Amino acid sequence: xxxLQYNEAINEALSEELARDEKVFLLGxxxxxxxxxxxxxxxxxxxxxxxIDTPIAEAAITGCAIGAATMGYRPIADLMYSDFLYTAADDxxxxxxxxxxxxxxxxxxxxxxxxxxxxxxxxxxxxxxxPHSIMLHHPGLKVVVPSTPxxxxxxxxASIRDDNPVFxxxxxxxxxxxxxxxEEEYIIPLGQAKVRRExxxxxxxxxxxxxxxxxxxxxxxxxxxxxxxxxxxxLEPLDLDTILKSVIKTGRVVIVDxxxxxxxFAGELMAQIMEHAFDELDAPIKRVxxxxxxxxxxxxxxxxxxxxxxxxxxxxxxxx
Amino acid sequence: xxxxxxxxxPGSGKDIRRLIACGSVFDNNEKANILKRVFLALDSxxxxxxxxxxxxxxxxxHALEDLDVHLSTVFLDMAVEGIxxxxxxxxxxxxxxxxxxIITLGxxxxxxxxxxxxxxxxxxPISTGTNNVFPLMIEGxxxxxxxxxxxxxxxxxxxxxxxxPRLEIYDDTTLIDVAxxxxxxxxxxxxxxxxxxxxxxxxxxxxxxSEPGHIGFSAVGAALTVADADRGRxxxxxxxxxxxxxxxxxxxxxxxxxxxxxxxxxxxxxxxxIKFAPSFLSLDGERxxxxxxxxxxxxxxxxxxxxxxxxxxxxxxxxxxxxxLDKLSDLx
Amino acid sequence: MKFSKKDLxxxxxxxxRARTFDMLxxxxxxxxxxxxxxxxxxxxxxxxxxxxxxxxxxxxxxxHHRAHGFPHMIxxxxxxxxxxAEHCGRATGCCSGVGTVHALFEEYGILGQSAILGAQFxxxxxxxxxxxxxxxxxxxxxxxxxGTLARGTWHEGANVAVLWKLPIVxxxxxxxxxxxxxxxxxxxxxxxxSLAAGYGMPAVVVDGQDIVAVxxxxxxxxxxxxxGKGPTFVECKTIRVTSHxxxxxxxxxxxxxxxxxxxxxxxREPLSMYEKNLLKQGIITKEDxxxxxxxxxxxxxxxxxxxxxxxxxxxxxxLDQYLYAE
Ligand SMILES: Cc1ncc(C[n+]2csc(CCOP(=O)(O)OP(=O)(O)O)c2C)c(N)n1
Ligand SMILES: [Mg+2]
Numbered sequence: 001x002x003x004l005q006y007n008e009a010i011n012e013a014l015s016e017e018l019a020r021d022e023k024v025f026l027l028g029x030x031x032x033x034x035x036x037x038x039x040x041x042x043x044x045x046x047x048x049x050x051x052i053d054t055p056i057a058e059a060a061i062t063g064c065a066i067g068a069a070t071m072g073y074r075p076i077a078d079l080m081y082s083d084f085l086y087t088a089a090d091d092x093x094x095x096x097x098x099x100x101x102x103x104x105x106x107x108x109x110x111x112x113x114x115x116x117x118x119x120x121x122x123x124x125x126x127x128x129x130x131p132h133s134i135m136l137h138h139p140g141l142k143v144v145v146p147s148t149p150x151x152x153x154x155x156x157x158a159s160i161r162d163d164n165p166v167f168x169x170x171x172x173x174x175x176x177x178x179x180x181x182x183e184e185e186y187i188i189p190l191g192q193a194k195v196r197r198e199x200x201x202x203x204x205x206x207x208x209x210x211x212x213x214x215x216x217x218x219x220x221x222x223x224x225x226x227x228x229x230x231x232x233x234x235l236e237p238l239d240l241d242t243i244l245k246s247v248i249k250t251g252r253v254v255i256v257d258x259x260x261x262x263x264x265f266a267g268e269l270m271a272q273i274m275e276h277a278f279d280e281l282d283a284p285i286k287r288v289x290x291x292x293x294x295x296x297x298x299x300x301x302x303x304x305x306x307x308x309x310x311x312x313x314x315x316x317x318x319x320x
Numbered sequence: 321x322x323x324x325x326x327x328x329x330p331g332s333g334k335d336i337r338r339l340i341a342c343g344s345v346f347d348n349n350e351k352a353n354i355l356k357r358v359f360l361a362l363d364s365x366x367x368x369x370x371x372x373x374x375x376x377x378x379x380x381x382h383a384l385e386d387l388d389v390h391l392s393t394v395f396l397d398m399a400v401e402g403i404x405x406x407x408x409x410x411x412x413x414x415x416x417x418x419x420x421x422i423i424t425l426g427x428x429x430x431x432x433x434x435x436x437x438x439x440x441x442x443x444x445p446i447s448t449g450t451n452n453v454f455p456l457m458i459e460g461x462x463x464x465x466x467x468x469x470x471x472x473x474x475x476x477x478x479x480x481x482x483x484x485p486r487l488e489i490y491d492d493t494t495l496i497d498v499a500x501x502x503x504x505x506x507x508x509x510x511x512x513x514x515x516x517x518x519x520x521x522x523x524x525x526x527x528x529x530s531e532p533g534h535i536g537f538s539a540v541g542a543a544l545t546v547a548d549a550d551r552g553r554x555x556x557x558x559x560x561x562x563x564x565x566x567x568x569x570x571x572x573x574x575x576x577x578x579x580x581x582x583x584x585x586x587x588x589x590x591x592x593x594i595k596f597a598p599s600f601l602s603l604d605g606e607r608x609x610x611x612x613x614x615x616x617x618x619x620x621x622x623x624x625x626x627x628x629x630x631x632x633x634x635x636x637x638x639x640x641x642x643x644x645l646d647k648l649s650d651l652x
Numbered sequence: 653m654k655f656s657k658k659d660l661x662x663x664x665x666x667x668x669r670a671r672t673f674d675m676l677x678x679x680x681x682x683x684x685x686x687x688x689x690x691x692x693x694x695x696x697x698x699x700x701x702x703x704x705x706x707x708x709x710x711x712x713x714x715x716h717h718r719a720h721g722f723p724h725m726i727x728x729x730x731x732x733x734x735x736x737a738e739h740c741g742r743a744t745g746c747c748s749g750v751g752t753v754h755a756l757f758e759e760y761g762i763l764g765q766s767a768i769l770g771a772q773f774x775x776x777x778x779x780x781x782x783x784x785x786x787x788x789x790x791x792x793x794x795x796x797x798x799g800t801l802a803r804g805t806w807h808e809g810a811n812v813a814v815l816w817k818l819p820i821v822x823x824x825x826x827x828x829x830x831x832x833x834x835x836x837x838x839x840x841x842x843x844x845x846s847l848a849a850g851y852g853m854p855a856v857v858v859d860g861q862d863i864v865a866v867x868x869x870x871x872x873x874x875x876x877x878x879x880g881k882g883p884t885f886v887e888c889k890t891i892r893v894t895s896h897x898x899x900x901x902x903x904x905x906x907x908x909x910x911x912x913x914x915x916x917x918x919x920r921e922p923l924s925m926y927e928k929n930l931l932k933q934g935i936i937t938k939e940d941x942x943x944x945x946x947x948x949x950x951x952x953x954x955x956x957x958x959x960x961x962x963x964x965x966x967x968x969x970x971l972d973q974y975l976y977a978e
Pocket of ligand 1: 028056058080084087691717718767768769770795796797798800801811827831892976
């Protein structure tokens, strides 16, 4: 075991997979340096043919990934900020997810789109998105949102080995988080939620940075309310069973989601819980999401993005 | 057998004349293409060595990419900064190495800075622009053949080239610069975009000759009525006022009426002081030298400027050389 | 194109002001008073100032992201304190503290900015179309970096701009680097002007460290546009001597940047080069220089005071107000 930071864990996963399978390669803007150091040092290890710096040409990056994937390669397309997926949205949201389906199920696309997401850094409406709901709205694309260094590594390795396009979104605000990581190899299969805190009064479902905030809330409420925190870890595939099991136990649910509330993942999950476990609920489900505004820059950000106090309040209210 | 020098200027073919005078952009990849053709022609003549000036754009390197030639290429071991002086230093080194001739790619400005230091090494100037007088509009393959003959037969300047005059600029008694076509004195105070196409700013024009077919301010000379015998001689023209005016192409597509106060034949080796200060000197079309109030700048015409390869003559010698080789079946 | 003594001094003054604000922003970010990031612009600021200083007030200008457009906005005549306040998240900012990196000065033809690079190529087509319809000789100037030009939007915009003969001037500030990637690793060519020439758009390369050369080239391009002759491309060769953003790694192509080379680049510092020429030409005196520097420092200090004394934007009621038009 050694203590690794979230971005170091990502880096290690990339490094191991590049070493394991020569069909894996990485491309993106400045991956040789990498702002958040997720890909730093890889070009020295694997050379510029496998760790490819690109111009600012997102469509070329994602299109290249699709083309190479159809020819047996396993590209990892680094989009830097998840906000930039919109500049290549036809590849990421239309072409890649539907490719296999519309070609009669014969041609899979083993691609990982990787990008940093999320707000809380006051960097404004074009560098703070958590655009997973729009991804989920395009069946065929898997969505991975790790909340810890351990998960970041194991899930990324699974994503790279998956034969489908996966959007792997790490959260910028989690970069400095540290955790013990085993020396030996491990993989976390996609589609397995994790119970982060066991509890009996209320289930809080939260992924990525929201999971971090949810755990803090649970710890704060210790002695007052027994909170079970569930981290879905991947939103597609979604481990509904683990969530439902918890709902049956607690009868109360709060869903925390950093994405915009309207038509978001939280609303979707609410619907699924009601479809499958309405009778188990003792209170209406509450959600804490980004308010239905663009994410403002500066000091107004806190009025839009979910805040710890809102999570606490929602939990208290749902158990009332 | 001697080697051939190559100086390709990455900066030529992109100046402001593209905006104000319908010039066309000359891409550096196209310069590399020209060089490819030069190399292929040189190679067919069995030239063994080509010496190339490195440049910040790597024109020479690009030219050699994927090119199947036997000749060996040497890049000069010099630091390049992407400034004019690169070419001047390169020409100096090539002259010291005794290359048979120097092929240049660029415009008047490129050749001007090369001519500063090439001495008696003949130049074979390929034009890569639209505003040029000195370099030749010649296909790279043909230029390569001509240069190939010069190198293979180890021809000297006096055998194969024509001596061109140059204008020398002196600060007091020190030679500070040269021009191959013209020196224009204007009331600019900044180099700015360098190209000078503003006829209203001009005080006077000095020309190495007044042959017809020029473009730029040197075309004013050709537009003046002078005796045929005087066409080949230098000229000094004062602009503005006066009764006479001439129509001249001062830049591609820019036909302008230029008012003439006076003009005279420029006698060689006679120093003429510049009377206008502060002012700016454009050398071969580009603003280069700002003259302060108290500076003593003068202009002198020197007939012993650079040698330029006589293409026709060189090609005929190339033909004979190839035929001879073929008979000896050294060449297949 | 010739400039009057007054013009030349205006260029100098604006460059000094832009430089002073760059230093101010860098300091404010280091002190935690500036919101979000700052991408320093010193040494690469002549292109922006030279581009913007002689535009008409009603000309449309899209500022380059570097130095977050201070050189361009200052050149255009905008009072920089409102953008500074914006960047500090203050209610008095030009976007009421909602945008921080974004600027809007309608009355000066600065109609908005996007932090997603490449927007200028297509948005400017809309501005160009509207300007043409307006028929008042308005011109659109879009500034951007070499990295940005790799976006596909460039091709879509350029094609249409030439096709429709729109009054647009594209000004490239080519500093040979885009974040962590060198120009060599991003293009098979060095002079981006060739990309414009391919569309039949007149293109010129100028020394972006020579503020007069930039002003002259952009001036000629603007003239063409005003005369209805369509778009032009001006490539200014400039430099970046800092890291990409304040505090980001000073690296390129996977390696630490060669600091000897950066020192070499620094020799082409545009402000001192211009200052030397102006002195030589007798256009300004040492006293003028001191006075201009002093005025710029005072302006920056006043702007800082204005920003810091302005209320932080924390009025949540504006969210609804700003979202939809009535
Ligand atoms: C579409 C898009 N991709 C990537 C980025 C991230 N990014 C911000 S600035 C920058 C580099 C820009 O380079 P260039 O255009 O050359 O301007 P410079 O910073 O060199 O002045 C990058 C990659 C972005 N903002 N938008
Ligand atoms: Mg750049």
